[in-house]
Amino acid sequence: EDQVTQSPEALRLQEGESSSLNCSYTVSGLRGLFWYRQDPGKGPEFLFTLYSAGEEKEKERLKATLTKKESFLHITAPKPEDSATYLCAVQGSYGQNFVFGPGTRLSVLP
Amino acid sequence: DVKVTQSSRYLVKRTGEKVFLECVQDMDHENMFWYRQDPGLGLRLIYFSYDVKMKEKGDIPEGYSVSREKKERFSLILESASTNQTSMYLCASTTPGTGLRETQYFGPGTRLLVL
Numbered sequence A: 001e002d003q004v005t006q007s008p009e010a011l012r013l014q015e016g017e018s019s020s021l022n023c024s025y026t027v028s029g030l031r032g033l034f035w036y037r038q039d040p041g042k043g044p045e046f047l048f049t050l051y052s053a054g055e056e057k058e059k060e061r062l063k064a065t066l067t068k069k070e071s072f073l074h075i076t077a078p079k080p081e082d083s084a085t086y087l088c089a090v091q092g093s094y095g096q097n098f099v100f101g102p103g104t105r106l107s108v109l110p
Numbered sequence B: 001d002v003k004v005t006q007s008s009r010y011l012v013k014r015t016g017e018k019v020f021l022e023c024v025q026d027m028d029h030e031n032m033f034w035y036r037q038d039p040g041l042g043l044r045l046i047y048f049s050y051d052v053k054m055k056e057k058g059d060i061p062e063g064y065s066v067s068r069e070k071k072e073r074f075s076l077i078l079e080s081a082s083t084n085q086t087s088m089y090l091c092a093s094t095t096p097g098t099g100l101r102e103t104q105y106f107g108p109g110t111r112l113l114v115l
Helices: none
Strands: A003-007 A010-014 A019-026 A030-038 A045-050 A056-059 A062-066 A070-075 A084-092 A098-100 A104-109 B004-006 B010-013 B019-025 B031-038 B042-051 B054-057 B064-070 B073-078 B087-094 B104-106 B110-114
Touching: A003 A084, A003 A098, A010 A019, A019 A030, A019 A084, A030 A062, A030 A070, A045 A056, A045 A062, A045 B104, A070 A084, A084 B042, A098 B042, B004 B087, B010 B019, B019 B031, B019 B087, B019 B110, B031 B064, B031 B073, B042 B064, B042 B073, B054 B064, B073 B087
Parallel strands: A010 A104, B010 B110
Antiparallel strands: A003 A019, A019 A070, A030 A045, A030 A084, A056 A062, A062 A070, A084 A098, A084 A104, B004 B019, B019 B073, B031 B042, B031 B087, B042 B054, B064 B073, B087 B104, B087 B110
16 A cells, blocks of 8 residues: 655744755555645645655745655745645555655744 | 636535536647645545546545546546545646657646535
8 A cells, every 4th residue: 555654743943044845655556646735725736746756846945855665745934824734645646646645844943 | 828717726625515516628638637635645536527528546546536528628536525625726737749749738727625
């Protein structure tokens, strides 16, 4: 069974304090690993897709990396507007389903 | 820009009512999904559809049904709403990626309260 865990559950940072969020997964043949940002009361907003170990993607202050067992979302010099819940999901080779992790709730204090 | 829309942002219904949640995507996506999201439980898949009139049960289909008569529209139906169906409902669709590569995009969500 495909599984995704995320750590930490919640993270509080000062503005400018860089950190990383972790997504660990087990999947039967990885088709893709996805990162989303979700603001309270809204639908998840797509950030990145990673397909193979060693791949990296960047967008503004965010950088996602992928190994065979986990992915990291690195946040460099975060700002208060980066505060949100970050969700990780995987899609395995068998079937159409996406399996989501529980998310990391990030708070960036000014 | 990919656009997935949901018919309502907020709904309040009574126990026993039949509830329809509608989702529309304008990008000719083949796959569409319905999830519910609850605190501490994350996103859970209710149903998905990979083509018109085709549907597959997800992890928690009990108490729900779906309808997909047109490619762009995927409806979630609560036949007889119950209080434990109070939740945030999220619709998503996937782009037809190259080979096996897909990306899932979400609508804004419908927050349903069943009294």
